[in-house]
Amino acid sequence: MSERQALIIGASRGLGLVLADELARRDWRVIATTRQSDGELQANAQVWNERLEIETLELTSSEQLAALRERLAGRQLDLLFVNAAIDRGNLPIDEVPTDMFTEVMVTNALSPLRALEALRDLVAPGGTVAVMSSEQGSISRNTEDGFELYKASKAALNQLMRSYATRHGGDGQTKLLIDPGHNQTRLGGPDAPLTPQESIPAVVDVLEAQAGAPGLQFLDRDGEVVPW
Template identity: 75%
Template sequence: MSATARHALIVGASRGLGLALTDEFLRRGWHVTATTRGTVLPGKERLTVESLDMTSPAELAGLAERLADRRLDLLFVNAAIDQGDLPITEVPTDMFTEVMITNALSPLRTLEALRGLVAPGGTVAVMSSEQGSIAGNTEPGYELYKASKAALNQLMRSYATRHADDGHTKLLIDPGHNRTRLGGPDAPLDPDETMPLVVDVLEAQAGADGLQFLDRYGKTVPW
């Protein structure tokens, strides 16, 4: 595909990192299909908005059907929730289930449902976090969120193994601690400054083999 025809599907673009990521791809001339859970995004050139609750297999199937004629250069899944800093012994079962479904199971279901839209040589990526690094888990706190991101990384490893020969670049991206609803108002990073770095990494890694876990500078994050 020519540079002017590049097309990204950003799953989870209502606000925060996903919205900033969408804006950066549009700024660079990409065509973007962005999914939201009912949020109305401002109309912009080269932007198509689709409604999606990625925890719903039926909605994923419906989106795949609606986009069946698209060929994507990038499929990026950005979605996560956090239910606060509770010790794991105080986490209710329903809270554990909700976080794991949203942060780990649903992103992989989304990749499986939509991967057929990705062109040969295209990229499949998921927003992860350094909080999912087992090697890097040396400070207390946010045990459930950390566990959900570690589970996401492990499931992505399984996905990459299962689809090792599909010709797609596969990436887990750690964007750093950003000022979003999830990251909180005191986070040190601004999404409008970090997402251009993330897009730099996505563009630079296009065509790379295997699965990589990278930060916003393209450096490897310890598993």
């Protein structure tokens, strides 16, 4: 059986960092991107040696995405996973400045789909393209006040992923939106009930279990369907 290969976009810290580490632990060969090639990801690459390599990428840059695609020419991926999200506070939508709205939507919704479009031809038939989403993007579960812009960006991400799946429905690739739960990250805050070390092994279980499944699914870390 050939070695499985994954590209993790956004792995410098938090969920993406632990995801890259967990895949390497399971004998995947992992390419992990970061805006700056230092810190904990670099330390992990030294531990895992050739199983974890680092590429530099600013996800919001179309030019850098194109350059990454060129550098990876000839590689074949079993998994392409995009992890990207920012939050700019808990403002009601009428108080959100236009530049803040644009920044969050570009980072959380537009850029992940640009990455999929730029890199999808590296994914083998039967491989998986996945994006880190959130239950916060579920319209039917939006029953509590707060974080309106972040919720809207994740709902937009989900809708764009639905369009992507419709457009590329015949490519033979598994397509997943993953809700990892509320984790103790820079985004989730220190009081979140989960740590990435608790949630990410379950996320990888889902990724491995769903490999080869047809269509698009929106799943949580336990493999349960999240309502749109």
